[in-house]
Amino acid sequence: MPCALCGDIIPTEVARCPACGAWARRRDFRAVGVAVFMLLGFNAFVALGSGISLLRLGHPLRGATHDTYDPAGTGHALAPYTDVFLICGVMAGVTGLLYLGWLWRAFGQSPGPHQHHRAWVVFGWLCPVVNLWMPPRIVYEVWVNSGRYRLAERQAAGLVVFGWWACVLLGLGLARMFASGDGVQTLAEARFEIHVGVAAAAFQALAAALCMATVFQITRLQIARET
Structure with a gap:
């Protein structure tokens, strides 16, 4: 199997790369x-695409009036996006399982002292x-x-993590609000429903992007520390 650092082939019976000395683990x-x-x-790509699609769907409603508004057509057009957010939730669940496995190993490999037990x-x-x-x-x-x-770098890392988690909670809450909407019987309700859906998709995409940053930095730091 090739080494992740230098590309040299590591035999299965060897724990270290013969070229650069990196651990196989x-x-x-x-x-x-x-x-x-x-x-x-x-996940970020799907959420971002959903938000852009909802924005395009809401564009005709900007010039609509109460006389020209079609509630049945708008409801029919918005219905598939409930399934889209459901699929996004399933994808996030699958990604979360792999993420937990990665985080479990990252916690065990990070030097202490730790304020929380690994079981958390x-x-x-x-x-x-x-x-x-x-x-x-x-x-x-x-x-x-x-x-x-340094202290400033710790604060920057804390802002990234806090922003990621805030976007996760907001994205989940707004997606649930979009799915449990009372309907689009009026033009105002339709516009509000689309805005909620766009905001949910935007927060989900931003949460995935910020989580990507944490995964990249932690993985890079732990591999560099070993080498």
């Missing part, structure tokens, strides 16, 4: 990080109420422990 960790990064990029990498996402604030704390802890950061 680091090679596997980098492969998982790349897979998570690519899946997050695909998983339980922090499953426990009600706790899952509103524990996941970003774990990610931030892994990030800052994986490298040597």
